Amino acid sequence: MIKIREKADLKNYHTFGVPAIAEYLTEIHSIEEIREAIDYARSHNLQLNVFGGGSNVLFKNNPQGLTVVNKITGIEVVQETDKEVELSVGAGEIWHDFVLYCLDHKYYGIENLSLIPGTVGAAPMQNIGAYGVEIKEVFKHLDAVHRETKELERFNNEECQFGYRTSVFKTSQRDNYIIARVNFILSKVPAPNISYGAISNTLEEMGISSPTPRDVSNAVIQIRSSKLPDPKQIGNAGSFFKNPSIPSEEYARLKTKFPEIPGYSQPDETVKVPAGWLIEQCGWKGKKVGNTGAHKKQALVLVNYGNAKGQEIYDLSEQILKSVHDKFGIDLEREVNII
Structure with missing residues (x-):
C-alpha cells in the first residue's frame, strides 16, 4: 500500500533547492504501486505529477x-552473450550509480554519460547525451504504465521517437505514461569513445594514452565537476536551456555579423549553436540577480545562491530568453520542466 503525505516539503526531492510544498506526495516502488497512485488520484479527483530525481525541474x-x-x-541481467548484455533497470535508479555499476561489471557504452544527474527513467524521456554519446544508442525498450488504462505498455527504440533532448514522452505522449523499467543493450567489449575533444585533452593531461572505459568515465567526471556546480552546494538543475539548431542560411548570416559564433553542422542541414555562448555574449555569465544568476563557469546553468524562489529563477530565464532573441534573433528553449 502506498503512503500518502499531505503538505509535504519537497526540499529533499529536487536539486534547485527552491521552496515548494506538494499538496499530496507519495513514493512508488513497484508497478502495482504506480496503479495504486493512479487510483488514489482518480478517486480523489487529483492531478498527477510524476518525477524521479528532481534534477530537471523548477517549482515555480x-x-x-x-x-x-x-x-x-533493481538491475537485472535479462540475457547475455560473450559480446553484449541486456539489462533491465528500475526507473528510480540513480543514473550515475547505474553507470558506475556497469563499469564495475565491465558493461560498456554509457561511460561518456557519467555524472549526469537524474534517474534511469528520465534518461530516455529526454534522450540524455554528452561527449559524443546519446542514450538512444544503447536503448532497447522501456515499460511504462498508461495513466488512463493502467496497462503496462512497451516502447521500442523507434517508438520512442528520440530527438535532441527529447522523445515521444516529451511531445505527443507527454503526461500519458509513467515509466517503470528501462532495458539497455551494453557491450562487454571495451571500445572507448574519445571523439569529443575535451575528453581526449583531459586524458592527455592525465597522462593516459590507451584509455579504458573507466578512464573515459573519470575524465568526464573531471570535466563536468570543473564546469558545473554541485547541486548539493549550489542549487541548480544543470543545463537550463537547449542548444538551438538554426537553418544554415541563418547561421551564415549571423557569422557575418558575429564572426566568432561557434556552430556544428547537423545531419538535417541545420547548425547547432551553443546556448551557453549566446547567453555569455549577452553578458549573463557570472551575473547575479537577487538570489539567482547564471553560473560563473557555465552560463547555461542557472543557480540558486541560497534563498531564491522558483518564480525568481523563472523570471531570470525570461530575461535571458529576451536578450538572446534581441541580439541574435534566436529563440532559446528551456530544457528544465517548469511546474
Whole structure:
C-alpha cells in the first residue's frame, strides 16, 4: 500500500533547492504501486505529477494534486552473450550509480554519460547525451504504465521517437505514461569513445594514452565537476536551456555579423549553436540577480545562491530568453520542466 503525505516539503526531492510544498506526495516502488497512485488520484479527483530525481525541474508554484516520486529500483541481467548484455533497470535508479555499476561489471557504452544527474527513467524521456554519446544508442525498450488504462505498455527504440533532448514522452505522449523499467543493450567489449575533444585533452593531461572505459568515465567526471556546480552546494538543475539548431542560411548570416559564433553542422542541414555562448555574449555569465544568476563557469546553468524562489529563477530565464532573441534573433528553449 502506498503512503500518502499531505503538505509535504519537497526540499529533499529536487536539486534547485527552491521552496515548494506538494499538496499530496507519495513514493512508488513497484508497478502495482504506480496503479495504486493512479487510483488514489482518480478517486480523489487529483492531478498527477510524476518525477524521479528532481534534477530537471523548477517549482515555480507549489504542485497541486498528487506528486509521485518514482523509486522503482533493481538491475537485472535479462540475457547475455560473450559480446553484449541486456539489462533491465528500475526507473528510480540513480543514473550515475547505474553507470558506475556497469563499469564495475565491465558493461560498456554509457561511460561518456557519467555524472549526469537524474534517474534511469528520465534518461530516455529526454534522450540524455554528452561527449559524443546519446542514450538512444544503447536503448532497447522501456515499460511504462498508461495513466488512463493502467496497462503496462512497451516502447521500442523507434517508438520512442528520440530527438535532441527529447522523445515521444516529451511531445505527443507527454503526461500519458509513467515509466517503470528501462532495458539497455551494453557491450562487454571495451571500445572507448574519445571523439569529443575535451575528453581526449583531459586524458592527455592525465597522462593516459590507451584509455579504458573507466578512464573515459573519470575524465568526464573531471570535466563536468570543473564546469558545473554541485547541486548539493549550489542549487541548480544543470543545463537550463537547449542548444538551438538554426537553418544554415541563418547561421551564415549571423557569422557575418558575429564572426566568432561557434556552430556544428547537423545531419538535417541545420547548425547547432551553443546556448551557453549566446547567453555569455549577452553578458549573463557570472551575473547575479537577487538570489539567482547564471553560473560563473557555465552560463547555461542557472543557480540558486541560497534563498531564491522558483518564480525568481523563472523570471531570470525570461530575461535571458529576451536578450538572446534581441541580439541574435534566436529563440532559446528551456530544457528544465517548469511546474
